[in-house]
Amino acid sequence: MKGFIKLNDSTIFEGEIISKKDFGQGEVVFNTSMTGYEESITDPSYAGEILVMTYPLIGNYGVNLEHLQSKRPTIKGLIVKDYCQFPSHHTSQYSLLDYLDQYDVPVLNKVDTRALTKKLRTEGSMYGVIATQDYSLEVSTSTENLLDCVSTKEIYRIQGNGPKIALIDLGVKKNIVNQLKSKGYDLYVFPYNSTKSDVDKIQPDLVLFSNGPGDPKMAKEAILLAKGFIGEKPLFGICLGHQIISLALGFNTVKMKFGHRGTNHPVKNLLNNKCYITSQNHGYMVEKESVKNKDLIITYINLNDHSIEGIMHKKYPIFTVQFHPESGPGVHDTTFIFKKIKDSIYGN
Ligand SMILES: NC(=O)CC[C@H](N)C(=O)O
Incomplete structure (x- = not known):
């Protein structure tokens, strides 16, 4: 047709x-x-x-x-x-x-x-x-509450022998869960609108904000949650999670012209000058000009457009990546990040 x-x-x-x-x-x-x-x-x-x-x-x-x-x-x-x-x-x-x-x-x-x-x-x-047929159709630009559509409704646990991670599910990909499982973390998966007292109940060793859809500024509950844990617990974020932690730390996020979606995005680690090919899927980014806090370091940049691909806090164990270290689809260059989570918990 x-x-x-x-x-x-x-x-x-x-x-x-x-x-x-x-x-x-x-x-x-x-x-x-x-x-x-x-x-x-x-x-x-x-x-x-x-x-x-x-x-x-x-x-x-x-x-x-x-x-x-x-x-x-x-x-x-x-x-x-x-x-x-x-x-x-x-x-x-x-x-x-x-x-x-x-x-x-x-x-x-x-x-x-x-x-x-x-x-x-x-x-x-x-x-x-x-x-089909009706060329005069209006194009709608409205959006729904995307996090509500993709996040878990109930807290659930995937037991492991390792450190306890509170995974805030903003639409987490299966490969992220699988990577964490394979490293033995004790995972508690929380809905996107969980409060600090919900998460505090399990006494996590680290709070992880997952990937997810939409404009990070719409994830108000998650930004508040991240803010509450700054300086109190190690934090890690992937993609939307990176944007949410960045907003919680006072950065701004902006919509990109057309985003990064593909499996061959080169990024550079500014701390050791190593380059990696990464899998990416995002339409927003942390605004470079908004990074003014001297306690924060840009750790990764995208080599195509030099946009921010990761940040780190100098005093607190907080680090984030804009790319997808779990791949699925794509390259496996950066799966070492899942081990780095353990290092940040143990202060290495
Ligand atoms: N993969 C993601 O987590 C995407 C984050 C956010 N929705 C963006 O498009 O930028």
Whole structure:
């Protein structure tokens, strides 16, 4: 069936809707990974977003449930150039389309994704609507409470013999939990709106703020929670968690022109001059000009645009990364960060 994506400046890109669902709206973002669509479509950080894959052939290796980063797809729609109808991989359990159809996610195929991506790169991120027929549709730019959609409703524990971590679930990816589990941490996973007294009950050795969707400034409860623990407990944050801790420390965050979404983003550790290739998925960043506190150090920068990719406190055991050390999808260069958490607990 003929369909299209209409952007909020009224530009239309035509395509074919191949899914059961023929309507979806959200912020239109592009990901430049050549593989990893299973992880990306289920990464809760993409909640509220329509995902454009720049790699032209998508669906080739089907879907294996083990690769998924959460219980269901979190995207509002998928846009591809050439959907592969006949996936071939020995571990594939579903075709990508069958999997997305189970959850009513619209898929728009045969789109000139290169032209669409060039548009978003030059003019900046936009909202869009995937639809059929009615070209006069209004493009909505409103957002829902994304954290409420992706965070756990109840506290739960994944027992381990190591230090006790309070993991604030802002839409945590499965690979982060798996990495922490594999290092033996005793994990208590908390809802996004937990209070300091909720978390204090377990007497954690460290409080970890996870990745997650949307504008970090909307995560008011989590910012307050992070503020409460500054100087009291070691803190660590990944992606949205990095932004939240940064806001709690008095930095500002701003929306990027089109964000970083892909698996080959080079970052440099300014403390030892080492470079790493990292997996990334974010549309906001910590504003460089806002870093004025002398007790804070920028630890990592992105080598493509020199934006901040990590910070550290000089006096307190607080450190954060904007990139995704757990990968899923992507490179494993920075998984050492999960061991560094232990060092920060023990003051090394
Ligand atoms: N992966 C994430 O945690 C994303 C953080 C935030 N939602 C952003 O887009 O910048």
